Amino acid sequence: MSELFGARLAAKVAAAGPLVAGIDPHPGLLADWGLPVDVDGLERFALTCVEAFAAEVALVKPQAAFFEAFGSRGVAVLERTIAEARAAGALVIVDAKRGDIGSTMAAYATAFLADDSPLAGDAVTLSPYLGFGSLDPALELSAKTGRGVFVLALTSNKEGPSVQRARTPEGVSIAQSMVDSAAERNRGALPLGHVGVVIGATVGETGLDLSRLNGPVLAPGLGAQGGTVADLRRLFGGISGQVLPSSSRDVLRHGPDVAALRAAAVATRESVRELGESADTAGDSVS
């Protein structure tokens, strides 16, 4: 990839706003769409999403788990979904939440971040709970191939805080330590570094200092999990230009009609567009 992830992301967000539209083929949604809960249904669901909104939003985020649940044929559908969404113009975040000891992490990095891998989109989500440093192979390969990574910091689920708000011996929250480690990797990058973090739209107060992050924030939880645009504004006020709000089920429930699905994605895109317009305020402190 010739251009770095931060630059490609900034250009996309400037053109299409910051929405990340999720492609989450839940079995229940397949049934609601009148599709069989099998690989054929999975493929029709995912390709309908691509047709409806990959050209309308800046980013799409296929949730790998729903594809992997169908085995190797499901993974093949994920590969096709990634390729077709990118061909339609979206940046693709593969939500795979990988994390392992460094030597195994190198293999995950190859799978999701190498130029010649069919599972590589534009970015991948990573879990740092084997230690942030264990992610190094992915951080390094993504830097080389012009891709991004999004490291879990403060997730949208209710179980997250017991781990992520716990304090290190130095008194810093685990989530803050993940943000700080990402910030170190992004220092000096223009317009943004390639190491993003995940902070849910549902977390109440972040309690985080994001002022030195210099990277994107993926904020899932908009819609179905109860997160609102007002929550995003309140949580990320000073750095809202770096925030990528993500919504899956709240958009997907409008399928299978392509026009209705597209209209839902476009309406959600417009509801969050103002956040992406404050990129010039990046660097302000928030908590």
Ligand SMILES: O=c1ccn([C@@H]2O[C@H](COP(=O)(O)O)[C@@H](O)[C@H]2O)c(=O)[nH]1
């Ligand atoms: O903290 C996190 C990290 C990732 N997710 C993922 O985002 C979508 C949310 O789907 P909705 O239907 O909009 O609730 C899903 O793929 C999660 O695995 C998250 O929700 N929270």
